[in-house]
Amino acid sequence: xxxxxxxxxxxxxxxxxxxxxxxxxxxxxxxxxxxxxxxxxxxxxxxxxxxxxxxxxxxxxxxxxxxxxxxxxxxxxxxxxxxxxxxxxxxxxxxxxxxxxxxxxxxxxxxxxxxxxxxxxx
Amino acid sequence: xxxxxxxxxxxxxxxxxxxxxxxxxxxxxxxxxxxxxxxxxxxxxxxxxxxxxxxxxxxxxxxxxxxxxxxxxxxxxxxxxxxxxxxxxxxxxxxxxxxxxxxxxxxxxxxxxxxxxxxxxxxxxxxxxxxxxxxxxxxxxxxxxxxxxxxxxxxxxxxxxxxxxxxxxxxxxxxxxxxxxxxxxxxxxxxxxxxxxxxxxxxxxxxxxxxxxxxxxxxxxxxxxxxxxxxxxxxxxxxxxxxxxxxxxxxxxxxxxxxxxxxxxxxxxxxxxxxxxxxxxxxxxxxxxxxxxxxxxxxxxxxxxxxxxxxxxxxxxxxxxxxxxxxxxxxxxxxxxxxxxxxxxxxxxxxxxxxxxxxxxxxxxxxxxxxxxxxxxxxxxxxxxxxxxxxxxxxx
Numbered sequence: 001x002x003x004x005x006x007x008x009x010x011x012x013x014x015x016x017x018x019x020x021x022x023x024x025x026x027x028x029x030x031x032x033x034x035x036x037x038x039x040x041x042x043x044x045x046x047x048x049x050x051x052x053x054x055x056x057x058x059x060x061x062x063x064x065x066x067x068x069x070x071x072x073x074x075x076x077x078x079x080x081x082x083x084x085x086x087x088x089x090x091x092x093x094x095x096x097x098x099x100x101x102x103x104x105x106x107x108x109x110x111x112x113x114x115x116x117x118x119x120x121x122x
Numbered sequence: 123x124x125x126x127x128x129x130x131x132x133x134x135x136x137x138x139x140x141x142x143x144x145x146x147x148x149x150x151x152x153x154x155x156x157x158x159x160x161x162x163x164x165x166x167x168x169x170x171x172x173x174x175x176x177x178x179x180x181x182x183x184x185x186x187x188x189x190x191x192x193x194x195x196x197x198x199x200x201x202x203x204x205x206x207x208x209x210x211x212x213x214x215x216x217x218x219x220x221x222x223x224x225x226x227x228x229x230x231x232x233x234x235x236x237x238x239x240x241x242x243x244x245x246x247x248x249x250x251x252x253x254x255x256x257x258x259x260x261x262x263x264x265x266x267x268x269x270x271x272x273x274x275x276x277x278x279x280x281x282x283x284x285x286x287x288x289x290x291x292x293x294x295x296x297x298x299x300x301x302x303x304x305x306x307x308x309x310x311x312x313x314x315x316x317x318x319x320x321x322x323x324x325x326x327x328x329x330x331x332x333x334x335x336x337x338x339x340x341x342x343x344x345x346x347x348x349x350x351x352x353x354x355x356x357x358x359x360x361x362x363x364x365x366x367x368x369x370x371x372x373x374x375x376x377x378x379x380x381x382x383x384x385x386x387x388x389x390x391x392x393x394x395x396x397x398x399x400x401x402x403x404x405x406x407x408x409x410x411x412x413x414x415x416x417x418x419x420x421x422x423x424x425x426x427x428x429x430x431x432x433x434x435x436x437x438x439x440x441x442x443x444x445x446x447x448x449x450x451x452x453x454x455x456x457x458x459x460x461x462x463x464x465x466x467x468x469x470x471x472x473x474x475x476x477x478x479x480x481x482x483x484x485x486x487x488x489x490x491x492x493x494x495x496x497x498x499x500x501x502x503x504x505x506x507x508x509x510x511x512x513x514x515x516x517x518x
Binding site for chain 1: 427428429431432435439457467468469472504505506507508
């Protein structure tokens, strides 16, 4: 069901963990649905300099968390807000249809973390 | 070093026994006849089918004329429930099943509700045992069908079917059991159990896929669901799967010949595994009964704070094949209906893995799996937002 790329990212996910004093935190999903994703961002001058995640979920949820955090590193918050789940899925070379919601969670977690940063900045 | 991949998914299916294949081969080649043909080729095929029917009927203590071959357990389940409902609808339209049945029963029951039948579920306790007092309280004069698995496929609970059948019969209802996981593992006597219908499958006991059987007590009316030719005493159309039926009987014969030995051996693997996991993995819950009245092959665990499918694939990468009772592997996002019926919270139901052992597994494989499970669970928990890096639980 999963392609090689997804399995490889699941086997060796990047950016697992927490950031000390993160500038933005986004937590989405809930345990009863079987997915919780928490993404933490370190942001300097509106540029994402570090991103970490912790995920409770299936292999696809872990792979999309890793890929999404990898993708936003180095991006401006403006560009990161434009990150879509579709781009995450494309980077992974595709996901089974019933797993697309995992990529949506990744997109939402990134957006929520940025919104958290922007609200604190005000 | 153990050889991988290791197969711990025998409740899903088993490898075909070489001896079974040898018995089947002539019916795939020289004795290829249609069992419905009049000529010598047909007669040779009929001989194979008749012998197979005699063999299996003997093991479950029914008459050969009470045994009907099907395409597997799902068809047998469908046939039993739908066939009784349609044949007895003038007597009553109330059906009772357990909430932890296979989808073959649950989905069929839901379809019957659309046809105007009503379905009630008997309660099960935390270990999956059906509540007989509850059954007594919901059974009615218009109840026509009461059914439950003899042994549960997910959590291994061996159910009090004899008592269930007695309660059903006191109210004039028909008693059914799904023995797909139990046939060839437990010693089954349909007369002693008192059931009127029982479904079985071949590929769970080292037989071929695509063949099963339904026991229908003589005198019972069961409407056909597959209509066609005169096969199976005109009750089930379709050219008989001669090689499959012959293989099923040989698999059954082998299972019964070594039944006690295999029961004891597989139980010893299961118990070693259960005890090691409970002792060595923190925050884990065994689903189903602890050892007693549990299928020898089955161990089902919920690992807290992590999700089942990610455990399944972690173990797959380590060369261990298991099943996840949770959402994602089945393509549905719903957690296991069996675990929810046992009262597990959704997050625990999502984190479950079923291990099912077989006669070819070894102690070394069990020990290897325990070590791999420990490291996979640790790694996934380190990734989980519900669990912090120090291994202490976050208050969520």
